Amino acid sequence: MQELASLIRYHDHRYYVLDDPEIDDAEYDALFRELWDLEERHPELTDPDSPTRRVGGEASRAFRPFAHSLPMYSLDNAFSLEEWRAFTARLARALPGEDPAFWVDPKLDGLAVEVVYEDGGFVRAGTRGDGVTGEDVSANLRTVRNLPLRLDGRGGESNPAGLPNLLEVRGEVIMRREDFARLNREQADAGRKTFANPRNAAAGSVRQLDPRITAERPLRFYAYGIGLVEWPEGVTGWATQQDILNGLRALGFSVPEHSRLCSDPGDVERHYAKVARLRESLGYEIDGVVAKVDGLDQQRRLGATARAPRWALAWKFPAGQAVTRLLDIQVQVGRTGVLTPVAVLEPVALSGAMVSRATLHNEDEIRAKDLRLGDRVVVQRAGDVIPEVVGPVMEERTGEEHEFVFPHVCPVCATPAVRLPGEAAWRCQNMACPALLRQSLVYFTSKAGLDVEGLGKKWVEILVDKGLIHTPADIFRLREEHLLTLERMGPKLAGNIVTSIAQARDRADLATLIRALGIRHVGAQTARVLADHFPDLDALGRADREALQLLPDIGPEVAASIRGFFTNPVNQRLLDDLRGLGLWPRAGEQERAAGDSDSLFTGKRILFTGTLPDMSRSQAQKLVEQAGGTVVGAISKKVDFVVAGAEAGSKLTKARELGLTVLEGVEFLRMLGQGKSS
Numbered sequence: 001m002q003e004l005a006s007l008i009r010y011h012d013h014r015y016y017v018l019d020d021p022e023i024d025d026a027e028y029d030a031l032f033r034e035l036w037d038l039e040e041r042h043p044e045l046t047d048p049d050s051p052t053r054r055v056g057g058e059a060s061r062a063f064r065p066f067a068h069s070l071p072m073y074s075l076d077n078a079f080s081l082e083e084w085r086a087f088t089a090r091l092a093r094a095l096p097g098e099d100p101a102f103w104v105d106p107k108l109d110g111l112a113v114e115v116v117y118e119d120g121g122f123v124r125a126g127t128r129g130d131g132v133t134g135e136d137v138s139a140n141l142r143t144v145r146n147l148p149l150r151l152d153g154r155g156g157e158s159n160p161a162g163l164p165n166l167l168e169v170r171g172e173v174i175m176r177r178e179d180f181a182r183l184n185r186e187q188a189d190a191g192r193k194t195f196a197n198p199r200n201a202a203a204g205s206v207r208q209l210d211p212r213i214t215a216e217r218p219l220r221f222y223a224y225g226i227g228l229v230e231w232p233e234g235v236t237g238w239a240t241q242q243d244i245l246n247g248l249r250a251l252g253f254s255v256p257e258h259s260r261l262c263s264d265p266g267d268v269e270r271h272y273a274k275v276a277r278l279r280e281s282l283g284y285e286i287d288g289v290v291a292k293v294d295g296l297d298q299q300r301r302l303g304a305t306a307r308a309p310r311w312a313l314a315w316k317f318p319a320g321q322a323v324t325r326l327l328d329i330q331v332q333v334g335r336t337g338v339l340t341p342v343a344v345l346e347p348v349a350l351s352g353a354m355v356s357r358a359t360l361h362n363e364d365e366i367r368a369k370d371l372r373l374g375d376r377v378v379v380q381r382a383g384d385v386i387p388e389v390v391g392p393v394m395e396e397r398t399g400e401e402h403e404f405v406f407p408h409v410c411p412v413c414a415t416p417a418v419r420l421p422g423e424a425a426w427r428c429q430n431m432a433c434p435a436l437l438r439q440s441l442v443y444f445t446s447k448a449g450l451d452v453e454g455l456g457k458k459w460v461e462i463l464v465d466k467g468l469i470h471t472p473a474d475i476f477r478l479r480e481e482h483l484l485t486l487e488r489m490g491p492k493l494a495g496n497i498v499t500s501i502a503q504a505r506d507r508a509d510l511a512t513l514i515r516a517l518g519i520r521h522v523g524a525q526t527a528r529v530l531a532d533h534f535p536d537l538d539a540l541g542r543a544d545r546e547a548l549q550l551l552p553d554i555g556p557e558v559a560a561s562i563r564g565f566f567t568n569p570v571n572q573r574l575l576d577d578l579r580g581l582g583l584w585p586r587a588g589e590q591e592r593a594a595g596d597s598d599s600l601f602t603g604k605r606i607l608f609t610g611t612l613p614d615m616s617r618s619q620a621q622k623l624v625e626q627a628g629g630t631v632v633g634a635i636s637k638k639v640d641f642v643v644a645g646a647e648a649g650s651k652l653t654k655a656r657e658l659g660l661t662v663l664e665g666v667e668f669l670r671m672l673g674q675g676k677s678s
């Protein structure tokens with residue numbers, strides 16, 4: 001809890017005081033929520049100064065303080081339909097039988113401010129700050145073009161109450177998307193700091209010490225509520241949230257579009273869905289809707305907690321979603337031959353970045369989501385990683401969309417692709433497929449592989465495309481004169497690349513090479529395990545599936561993949577080539593010494609069955625391999641020794657039938673210790 005609290009304080013400071021957040025709202029909300037939940041469950045451990053106990057950020061010292069006459073609360077959040085319904089259930093308990101109506105408006109993403117009017121004239125404005133005291137930004141707010149400095153007190157049908165004597169208007173200062181883009185272009189051109197998003201641009205502009213700078217920024221104020229209000233004698237004033245919004249509009253304020261009165265919780269749910277769909281088409285950013293109990297009398301009876309009113313809830317949209325058009329689906333071929341469909345999208349802004357491509361994973365996923373070319377689709381950045389397509393917006397189907405037919409041949413080399421039973425992926429199994437080659441060579445030289453300095457993705461792709469390299473072995477045959485045939489390659493760079501290739505070759509240990517080969521399912525961890533057990537690639541290549549599965553972390557799938565790699569003739573040729581080129585690391589000195597010494601097991605196939613005395617299966621296996629033998633798992637005539645431990649089963653019976661040499665556990669240990677000659 002302390003750790004969460006201090007993280008939240010840190011991010012609060014960055015956000016409220018420095019206007020320079022490091023994490024996005026969704027991440028912040030997740031931290032806040034986690035702490036909040038812990039505090040709910042452990043009130044006894046809750047720090048009275050916890051960040052959940054206060055309303056907003058601290059006021060910075062540069063501005064005069066601005067005291068709010070009524071606290072400017074924050075809002076509680078809901079992130080799901082369940083949370084929204086839990087809120088309405090609480091309301092139903094607090095207001096039995098009243099079935100309150102809700103005023104629902106979009107939640108604007110900007111900076112909260114309060115503007116005070118006396119007798120219809122602007123007197124001062126302040127930021128929310130910590131909810132009690134903010135910063136006096138009167139001079140800056142005066143420059144905001146759509147903020148009235150004199151209110152229109154004519155009254156009329158939509159505002160029969162007319163003009164209050166005192167009115168504190170609350171709302172959000174925002175920057176429209178197009179204004180934000182223009183400002184950032186201008187900032188960049190002038191060599192000044194650009195802003196991460198419209199909200200930061202708005203907040204940063206309001207909190208300028210020089211109001212002349214604020215005046216040049218395209219800010220807008222949208223009113224969504226009020227603080228203190230005082231009416232002339234005999235005037236009843238506003239009774240509902242709807243009255244307030246109508247009144248504010250009549251007085252001359254801009255109010256959020258797409259706000260409406262909802263008769264019940266279900267109506268709010270429908271409106272939420274509608275606003276969510278409209279979200280990307282709005283000229284400004286919103287991150288949810290705010291639902292407020294409409295009746296002011298009901299609001300008063302519900303009251304507030306230390307942080308937020310009980311009569312309002314911010315129902316947020318899921319993190320980083322946007323709607324755009326699915327223009328095409330392209331199929332890419334990866335390093336392991338998997339055909340991966342990729343959505344080509346009309347570029348759209350998604351949590352601060354433009355997105356034009358998103359993975360679709362595989363054929364089944366496209367079908368399950370019922371995606372059609374030309375669909376309007378929802379895209380999201382789950383946890384701010386790779387964008388993904390959530391699904392089509394069915395309401396926007398026109399009938400013009402058409403189905404995508406997944407190709408059953410490799411789009412690069414046109415070889416028929418295969419879909420193995422139980423797998424979702426179609427694969428190109430042509431080892432010579434240019435796409436596979438490109439990817440596997442890029443991987444081979446990358447940091448995850450041999451880490452050849454200077455030979456990055458770009459150069460490898462050029463080398464493959466020019467036909468200068470076809471296999472990893474070709475890399476070690478590259479000479480400066482080959483490299484110099486490439487555009488933008490000079491003698492110095494060519495020399496450096498050749499040197500670093502040689503260095504990478506000499507430096508590579510067995511684990512690195514195994515990893516670089518890019519065997520499916522064999523990452524750094526598994527490569528290490530294999531290098532710890534086998535003296536070299538020959539020994540690894542001889543190990544059968546059963547033997548491989550005796551090793552830690554290696555299951556049937558990984559074992560099958562390793563076997564598949566070593567039995568493939570193309571790969572066998574590659575290994576021969578690598579050996580010939582001097583890229584043939586062996587396991588560490590100790591193992592090598594053991595492996596080189598003549599042993600009774602050198603060059604022999606050994607099968608274990610049952611439990612050995614004093615030794616685990618994998619230890620025994622390692623010893624055999626160090627002695628130059630190969631451990632196999634399947635019984636056959638080709639097995640030289642069967643080592644039978646306690647409770648040996650059917651394999652022992654089979655071994656006897658085949659007339660194989662069977663060693664008792666102790667015998668085996670004794671022989672391990674002996675040389676051939678002894």
Ligand code: IVH
Nearest residue numbers: 073074075105106107108112224290309312
């Ligand atoms: S009502 C007591 N309505 O959200 C309720 N707030 O997370 C006061 N916000 O500080 C807020 N759009 O800056 C309300 N339509 C809207 C809003 C809105 C944006 C902001 C506001 C508030 C923050 C709370």
